[in-house]
Amino acid sequence: MADVISEIRKLLVAKKLVVGTKQVVAGLRASSVARVFVASNCDKRTRGTLDYYGKIEGIDVVVLDVPSDELGVVCKKQFAISVLGVSK
Numbered sequence: 001m002a003d004v005i006s007e008i009r010k011l012l013v014a015k016k017l018v019v020g021t022k023q024v025v026a027g028l029r030a031s032s033v034a035r036v037f038v039a040s041n042c043d044k045r046t047r048g049t050l051d052y053y054g055k056i057e058g059i060d061v062v063v064l065d066v067p068s069d070e071l072g073v074v075c076k077k078q079f080a081i082s083v084l085g086v087s088k
Helices: 002-013 021-029 044-057 068-074
Strands: 017-019 033-038 060-063 083-087
Touching: 002 017, 002 068, 017 021, 021 033, 021 044, 021 083, 033 044, 044 060
Parallel strands: 033 060
Antiparallel strands: 017 083, 033 083
16 A cells, blocks of 8 residues: 555656546546546545446546545645546
8 A cells, every 4th residue: 555655646746646526537538547546435426436437448446545634645735635536
């Protein structure tokens, strides 16, 4: 799990992260997202939507062991983050 967190930090520095459910779903629809990270306490409806679009596009949806408030800290934000996308 530490390797996934370090990968997220590297992507944050490279400015390749898309933050938020609406932006990630829009990116999935437009095929501009390569991978999706979901916090452990993400809403089931949101997770279902991401899984659906992920299957259509053939993109990995990775469920993290980290809750949304800790994911916000990892991304150096002062708010909880439940969904992250990696832009292509």
